[in-house]
Amino acid sequence: MTTIPLTTRPIRLPRPGTVVSLLVTGFVVVAALAPGLLTGDSPTAIDLTATLQAPSWQHPFGTDDAGRDLLVRVIYGARESLGLGLGATALAFAFAITLGFTAALAGGVVDAAITRVLEVAFAFPSLLLALLVIAVRGPSLATSIVAVGIGSAPGYARMIRGQVLAVRQAGFIEAATALGHGRLTVIRRHLFPNAMRPLVAVATLGVGQSIVWASALSFLGLGVAPPSSEWGALLDAGRLHITTSWWLEILPGVVIVLVALSVTSLGRTLQHRLGGAAR
């Protein structure tokens, strides 16, 4: 279970990799927005006469104990999985931007206080945070988003604070201030865009990581409620089957890895284009 405060410098993936990443991501986005375009079947349709079937032309990913088609379930799970990744990252950034900017701009006591709070948050095991959030709210998709989002916020906050401080030193901010632009204008027009630009890529990476993170919650039986086919839940449902019906465990895992990998590599490509470093 890792919330990863990400690195920020470009890594060149081989071109075919980028193409594959784009394809995978595109496919998943379509699945999330309009799963009906990719399959005509229902993800919860049971067929007790066709349970635990190995992958075949008819069921490319096989079927589970209730005879549900695993590929259809994976496709329909994209919305929740991606939603979870995006939601958690958005939530984390909302917290992080507020804390990071306040700390960096206010400075002094406020900065010291926020830095301390972040320190405490870092020292707090992220697992416990998730467990407590779930204990208060009960397991659900929204809870997972909150648990993962809050868990990864401190890392981003620290990064943003550093970034704002660095950008503030840059010549063009001084120039803008010298030109008599108001404080808010400088923040809005210059500081914010420049401080955030490298973090756009970081956010992309966070989406993939959040999906991986959330699968750990499912492992502990604290994930999204059935019959959801959120990928972490599929992974959890497949665990007992690994020695008898391998596809139920292996294929959802491959999907998670492939998607996280694709989103990550796109994030890195994007980062490369935008340039700059956030550290």
Add this chain to the structure above:
Amino acid sequence: MSAVIRVVFKTVASLAVIVAAASVTFFAQLAVPGDRANTLMNLQTGQDKQWTAAELAPLNERFGFDDPVVVQYLDYLNGLLHGDLGTSYTQKRPVLEIIGGQLLPSLTLTGAALLVAWALALGITLVTVKRGRFLTGLGTTWEALTASLPHYWVGVVLLVVFAVQLRAFPIIGGTSAWGSVLPVLTLAIPLAGFLGQVTRDEFEQVLRQPFVTTARTRGMSDLGVRLRHVLRHAILPAVTLSGWALGALVSGAVIAENIFGRPGIGQVLVTAVNTRDLPTVSGIVLVVAAIYVIANLLVDLAYALIDPRLRTAVAP
């Protein structure tokens, strides 16, 4: 500022962080809905019902669940001051003892995972960074791939392949060295991908520095340059992240413990949260926070050793 004051300040600040983390946990748990006495009764009987006030009275009395929150907190703080983390509601043992028994296996697991992750990350970086398109591509893909692996999935695949099929390692290895290999790898592989990404970025930057070119013109071999000059600089950011990673590994450990039937603090934490065992949960947070703080102090030290520029800055 004199060195003494600096050290005192740093120590006090660290202690404050630790106590704050435990306090936050204390209050967060009180905020969890549901009655602690009721939970305990159900735990003792394996039921899931609402007990009557009369049935719960002895437990409330005994653990002081009915006391005002402030009183409960002051009691807790008072205990902390005396080095007493309280007694588990469920296991009837001092929390310190509960943690003490589970800490070493967890620390060994996470410590070893961190080391292995470092070795993997460095090895792959050294071999593949700036080595032509193919090798570099392979290295970056490997890192991004492993960094995206869910722990549970890695664990169960390792288990089935290496323990069940190939019989190379025990399934329930406990804390034995041989039995720790798979749990360590479960945690180390995803972490290695992550550390590798960080190190590679830095490595590429450093390779472009003028002093590297100078070293090469002096006739130093490529490997020599990489090991002697570049590595030292390239690992700095990853060293910074190691302190953080140790904390994160404690969280990840629960999965490895669960699969490989290993004792450890992760499982204790999950059980304690489920059974509303407040002193145990707070105690674990306190200990994990302390480890985090110590790890970060060590990171500061390591930083100073690796990067000579910082020595003067840190030294008094």
Add this chain to the structure above:
Amino acid sequence: MKKTLAVILATASLSACGAAEATSDGTPKTGGTIVYGHVQEPPCIFGGWIQQAYISRQVLDGLVTLAEDGSVQPWLATKWAASADGLTYTFTLKEGVKFTDGTPVDAEAVAWNFDLWENKGGNSTAKVSIDPYYKSAKAVDARTVEISLNSPYPPFLNLITQGYFGIQSPTAYKSRTEKENCEKPIGSGGFTVKEWKHGEEVVLAKNPAYTSWPATAKHEGPAIVDEVRWKFIADGVSRYASLSTGESHVVYEVPTVNWKDATARYQTIRYITPGKPVSFYINTKTGPFTDAAVRKAFAYGADRKAAVEAGFHGVIPYEGNPAVSQSTPGYNAEAAKAYAYDPAKANQLLDEAGWTGRNAEKVRTKDGQPLTIKLVYGSGFIFTQEGATVLQVLQEQWKQVGFDVKLIPATQAELWGGKYSDPSTFDATPSYWTSPSAAILWIVWRPSTTEKPNGSNRSFYNNETLSTTIQQANAEADAAKANALYGKAQQIIQDDAAGIGLYTQNSTYAVAQNLKNVWLEKSQGEPVFSDAYFVG
């Protein structure tokens, strides 16, 4: 692992009872260490949770035990008699039995244990099993103990065969700390707790001075093996696989996907737990299920049998009787047949009950309200992944007849903390309660009143006829008549659909081929290791 590969000894103690003739599998050996893979780690060795009964059975002896044929047999008590009015039970204790701290297992000690369970909070499940019938216990002389009841209660003997009623040494209990008692209770059993490596295993060592084996034992004398390592392996894949690599000799809760493989490769034991099966409590107090017709439609509306077969891969039996399971004495097999899958009947009942509208999602409505059912279940501890599959199949079938069933997984903290105890928080919730007697009906279905609330009656179902019937059954000395009354009570519950049956709670075990004579005690299905021996 310390494995004593003792020189092959066909010992006298083995052949004495004829349990261990040398077979084609190999020669019996004494000594050795059994590695047993259990699932959950309890907070203390003894207590009122079934997980504790499993392990305390190894360490503590009971007064009496249940035989395979359902009769009550001697254990620490060699004989007993009930007074004519059914109010007094007099037990005669086996002579010369000592606790492992050296103190005698005498009448004083037994009486003290009853007092501990009933009046000192020693074991709340023991207490609830014999409440409110239990009155007092007293030592008549060193070997005679007398238990008095408030009113006749023939199931009493049956109930005290449960693991919760393990007798501990009062001397040890009183003189040691709570922690010591929790970790290493002192009984007179075949094993003692040598060490508890928390999070990993409990090491049980043979009690060499064991003299108090039950009448149902398969050999006479102390345990044949030296140690049992009671390991906690939560993950089903690892637990089952550890048998194939020889890392364990016995595993509990074989994943149902592996059951077929297990029957081919190992000795397997399946035990259907008596008592309340895994069945739904149906909230009869608030919400749509206040209407009995809707409850019945719910029961008819899904193919529960097929769902159970799919989720548990044909290993675990369906149980149509919501009140008691098929292995319970007094089980009403006729009642169990009610409400076989009949979607047409379900639709008809719902139409008649006024749920005639349909919203955009094809969910039935009445006065604009959708027919939504909140189904709360314990995720990960009461319901495994296999059980969750059953619920999802049911959900899909209920959808076809117009129920919108919301599956709400509840964590242990939520369920035990009481989040779902109020009637407004759920419409149906499945759970089970093991008991060797149909008297469990009284615990579960006793009417809940303001003066005497019954938190276990999660259907909030107060039925005077039912209450009277169960009480008559509980007091009936003639077993056949009692069973007829219990059967009637089950019929009442079923007829009113105050509960809906699902499946039996099972204990499954797989035992390595080189370990013989592992057996399950009858009342709760706990494994017994004191007769087991290795061959080779």
